[in-house]
Amino acid sequence: MIQPTTSLEIILAQPRGFCAGVERAIETVRLTLIRYGAPVYVLHEIVHNLHVLNELEQLGAVFVEDLADIPTGGICIFSAHGVSRAVELAARQLGLKTVDATCPLVGSVHRMVEKYHGEGCDVLIIGHHGHPEVIGAAGRVADRVHVISSEHEARQCHVADPGKVAYVTQTTLSREDIVGIVEIFKERFPDIRGPASNICFATQNRQDAVKRLAQQTDLILVVGSKNSSNSNRLREVAERHGTHGHLIDDSSDLELGWFDGKRKIGITAGASAPERLVRGVVDWIQERRGATIAEMGGKKEHVHFDPAVVIERE
Numbered sequence: 001m002i003q004p005t006t007s008l009e010i011i012l013a014q015p016r017g018f019c020a021g022v023e024r025a026i027e028t029v030r031l032t033l034i035r036y037g038a039p040v041y042v043l044h045e046i047v048h049n050l051h052v053l054n055e056l057e058q059l060g061a062v063f064v065e066d067l068a069d070i071p072t073g074g075i076c077i078f079s080a081h082g083v084s085r086a087v088e089l090a091a092r093q094l095g096l097k098t099v100d101a102t103c104p105l106v107g108s109v110h111r112m113v114e115k116y117h118g119e120g121c122d123v124l125i126i127g128h129h130g131h132p133e134v135i136g137a138a139g140r141v142a143d144r145v146h147v148i149s150s151e152h153e154a155r156q157c158h159v160a161d162p163g164k165v166a167y168v169t170q171t172t173l174s175r176e177d178i179v180g181i182v183e184i185f186k187e188r189f190p191d192i193r194g195p196a197s198n199i200c201f202a203t204q205n206r207q208d209a210v211k212r213l214a215q216q217t218d219l220i221l222v223v224g225s226k227n228s229s230n231s232n233r234l235r236e237v238a239e240r241h242g243t244h245g246h247l248i249d250d251s252s253d254l255e256l257g258w259f260d261g262k263r264k265i266g267i268t269a270g271a272s273a274p275e276r277l278v279r280g281v282v283d284w285i286q287e288r289r290g291a292t293i294a295e296m297g298g299k300k301e302h303v304h305f306d307p308a309v310v311i312e313r314e
Contacts, residue, residue: 008259008291010282011217013209013268014298017275019202021103022047024305025080026056028101031307032075033060041070042077043087044132046101048228049272050249067091075099075310081132082106084139101308105200106133109168110140116166116193117141122159124148124185124194126178127170131229134170154184167194172203172230172271174237202271202301203230207237209298210268214241216296217266219258222247223277224270231270238266250277251284259289266296 018026025046032040038060045053045063053063061077067087070076072095078087082102091098102110116123122144127134129149138145146157148167159165167185169178178197185192213220220238222245224231231247238245243266248254259265265285269278285291 007263008285008289009264010285010291010293011213011264011266012278012282012293012295013206013213013266014296015202015205015209015301016267017223017269017271017273017278019200019271020301020303020305021080021105021200021202022272024103024307025101026052028099028307029056029061029077030059032077032099032310036075036310040075040077042079043067043083044079044081046077046079047272048231049225049270049274051274051277052272067094067096070094070096073097077101077308079132080106082110082136084136085141086139087136097310099308099310102136103171103200104305105171105198106136109137109171109198112166112168112195112198113137113140113145116168117144119164119166120161121164121166121193122146122161124154124157124165124167125170126167126181127173128229131170133172133229137168137170148181151180151184154181155188159189162189163191165189165192167192169195169198170229171198171200172233173197173199174207174233175199175204176237176240177233201303203233205299205301206230206234206268206271209296210234210237210266211241212298213266213268213296214238214243217243217264218262219243220245220266220268221254221281222268222270223250223273223281225249225272228270228272231273234268234270248281251280254281254284256288259285265291
């Protein structure tokens, strides 16, 4: 063991890690495998975390990028990020049994997109181009939908009728991502309709915890996969509030030099990251530098979503 040169303290964010939507998606895959046996096919990554995907693969889940890779009559689970109407229709035409593991909060965005579109509005979706959640939400309607990822795009977008415009937001953004864009929308389209945001409670709670953590620490480690939107936002929130952050998949990404001259290390985890990965990071630091551990006070989350079930197609 390397002897510590400074007294190091680890502060764990609260809340951190799995959210209710991720727990629901993972539980859905596990229960479907128990009920129907392997293989069970999952369209795209059920959640954005490599460790979770590997564990589910070992149980018999098969992750595919195309419905055509699933045999007729097979069971197909839609990921927590949701899918378009075209994907739902294609699955039906291919004779697949489907399980919709879309996070209920993402599902609420789908319903808003459909509602606004049905009322004749152009729908502006604030979110990242190419993100599966945004692709699914935009694909709930056939036309008059626009993905807006920046203030520049907010100024440049064209709508059919400036008096009939509405907006929604990706659930895993930060408030800072949307404030300027919404202001531009309201300036250009005074009658625009939309929520304050669709950022989910779990995303917001984890970001608020990182803001508090940044006031107490010299460095923040965010455990989460590189393609996880909410994990990337946590690192950005840390940086925005004055504390350098690293996004790491697990303890294998850690570098000893990061801790030189540091006294307080904050650790959090994205909504798709298992708690065991956090413990692995804590153990790595303790073994090499020695450290005390403290849990930061924060909101306790008690929300639970029931798992999805197979929809049989005739």
